[in-house]
Amino acid sequence: MSLHLDANGQFRHLLDLEHLPVDGLDRLLRRAQAFADGAQAAQALAGVAVCTLFFEPSTRTRLSFQLAAQRLGAQILNFDASTSSATKGETDMDTLRTIQAMGVRGFVVRHKQDGAVAALAAVANPGVAVVNAGDGRSHHPTQGLLDMLTLRQAHGDDFSTLKVVMVGDVKHSRVARSDLHALRALGCGEIRVCGPAALLPDDDTLHGCVVTDDFDAALDGVDAMMMLRLQRERMTEGLVDSIEDYHRDYGLTSLRVRRAAVNAIVMHPGPMNRGVEISDEVADGAQSRILQQVANGVAVRMAVLESLLSAPE
């Protein structure tokens, strides 16, 4: 029995997309599509308590999981562990063990540190599931899933001829890492990664990708542009000279979008810095799938929570 699968080969926790078998990934995406199409499962998690346990604040992701849990009939609780008074110096593991002892069966965990969510999953009791809602720079598996769902809706399930470009601060992005794992797993034809050298990760993370710092070239003929948020702290850290330079070199504008395929889509995990990594015109344009990504987020999280927590029939 691993952290990822139980003794029956069933999906146990969702910690990353690296360890999720391709057929498991595909099954989740198909169920998520059903929810996106309006499938109901209002009693699937009746009587099941799910707790968001965020060691790093994120209102938006918390809300998406909360809506997903409520639509499955779960009881949802929030534990904001990002303030010290919440945990009063106890270990993260004792915090999880304590809430688990109260009868909570599902944990949606976000943490600043890489690997911290998997470490917490290791102390979960049998029958208790942990979903990684983002840890450090490592993983954000539900974001990866919702991005794949969005790509499928635009371009179909066969990714073998798909060309995707991922743009910006890949180095510090757990979204990017989860997307890269998923794109490879689903056999994406070509993955391009583009950004200033200071924001690109090590070669290992980028294996199999076409890497460039020339944004215009990178856009040529792509089917999807996956833009990443530029955190303001990259400026104070000296990794980026100025907002203006960044926008000039890596900001997605209407002019640039024309280099992509005609039916190419624009994606962004939010929250957006308008005028920095993306222009208003593109963010709100016909090719933008940014709000559809948000909608898919709820559908994906419903599929994940149902899969992990509903009683086997």
Place this chain on the structure above:
Amino acid sequence: MSLHLDANGQFRHLLDLEHLPVDGLDRLLRRAQAFADGAQAAQALAGVAVCTLFFEPSTRTRLSFQLAAQRLGAQILNFDASTSSATKGETDMDTLRTIQAMGVRGFVVRHKQDGAVAALAAVANPGVAVVNAGDGRSHHPTQGLLDMLTLRQAHGDDFSTLKVVMVGDVKHSRVARSDLHALRALGCGEIRVCGPAALLPDDDTLHGCVVTDDFDAALDGVDAMMMLRLQRERMTEGLVDSIEDYHRDYGLTSLRVRRAAVNAIVMHPGPMNRGVEISDEVADGAQSRILQQVANGVAVRMAVLESLLSAPE
């Protein structure tokens, strides 16, 4: 189609009381009275998600809306947008669009800036409703409605012979503005406004009102005393000399209440500064309707949410 009414002339958002037709106002008040009398509608909003979106904190108003939504069977979520980490620099409109994309159908919005709630309503999708829970100094329509309901309960539906005095910091009060709109719309016989000159608004806001700084005279024979909260910052801004002076000149005491009609009622939107705008004796006295206002708040909010969000039959 306006922001206030949809193509069928149905009530679409509740942004202010200025644009609500009198018969719409009357219908809401009658439905609220039914809820106050114990009418149930526990399934009216089953499966509908409502989100409080507060760019300015207000625990009390949020709680009242939350109870109202729960009693209608809605799913209720809270998004506290008053901390910067919640919105991470995205625009208010992107915040609303994002939560809307998650499937939320009702927004209860509070904002520091005048007009900000109406601006947010302008980006709401068809089928999505926005309720203004207070913006700047402009509007607080559900407070206006609950005050009107309280007046009707005491003095009947015909306001033509009603004399009301509103006392205190009218200038900075959205409650006062919403009350003034509603009192005029319902044909209130006489509206008196009383307070120190520095706390009175422009003539336009006061049109049709009898204005005075003599509190004792203003109380003479009135049927209702609507006291306003004095924010402590009025002192630091130099608009009021001292708490003691303010209480002496504009504090409602038992002695002063005797100047009003014998069956006059005392109102206050809360939270009260006891010993400042109102004495303990009056706040807790037989003529006080302050807690009844709070109770009416839930009934009014149920009527508003039901009206905006329940499926047409």
Place this chain on the structure above:
Amino acid sequence: MSLHLDANGQFRHLLDLEHLPVDGLDRLLRRAQAFADGAQAAQALAGVAVCTLFFEPSTRTRLSFQLAAQRLGAQILNFDASTSSATKGETDMDTLRTIQAMGVRGFVVRHKQDGAVAALAAVANPGVAVVNAGDGRSHHPTQGLLDMLTLRQAHGDDFSTLKVVMVGDVKHSRVARSDLHALRALGCGEIRVCGPAALLPDDDTLHGCVVTDDFDAALDGVDAMMMLRLQRERMTEGLVDSIEDYHRDYGLTSLRVRRAAVNAIVMHPGPMNRGVEISDEVADGAQSRILQQVANGVAVRMAVLESLLSAPE
């Protein structure tokens, strides 16, 4: 009619364990055991609104009450009164009166000041119940109840031959005071209290207890070790020299546990300071009932809320 019992001798508020008759205490513990064994009462509080009203933050206790309320079908709301913006200078009593006027029927209140929760209960309307979730150093009755339930599960309902030791900062602990009341009420055979003199309370609190500062002697043959959390501020206050000294003298280690009876249990109200009042080995050892205490907390709170708030049949 007292604050504790209504005109029919029914349990009205739960403010402390001093005023709860022994048969009432026993009835609650038996009902809690039924909930711990899986009894369901998913509709017991359907349509009843319960509000947590915390003037001092405590995420863990709030969560436990929240889960208990949800399992009884109640609507649960949270009012965090520990920030000044929440109450805006109004009195605590006005805060309770206001939420009560909204139709909330149950209040779970925590407060820094001794006696503050009882003072709030005094303004509750008939039909409204207050549960003390901890006030000052005085009372924490649901913690006392869950500790008694845990002792019963290990050693049976007859406490007459039971030997218990309570260790640590008894002086500042409301948990200790509630446990002492409950142990006496249930006829505990021997209550030992152990800690440095600076952390022991007055004689009145300790009446009937065997008091010592010799931890090894105090452990001899006991059936239960009730460890208390050492707040870090005891160091800055000069009441304790150092963490190391405290651990050496009053930290529970495996070596020390052997002095107790073979079937003795280890208890701690959490959150634990591992390596201070308790070693990892003991906290996670076979004799630890710390997580069982947490589980019992939900069962006890279900019994209390049901008893106070469900309609008489």
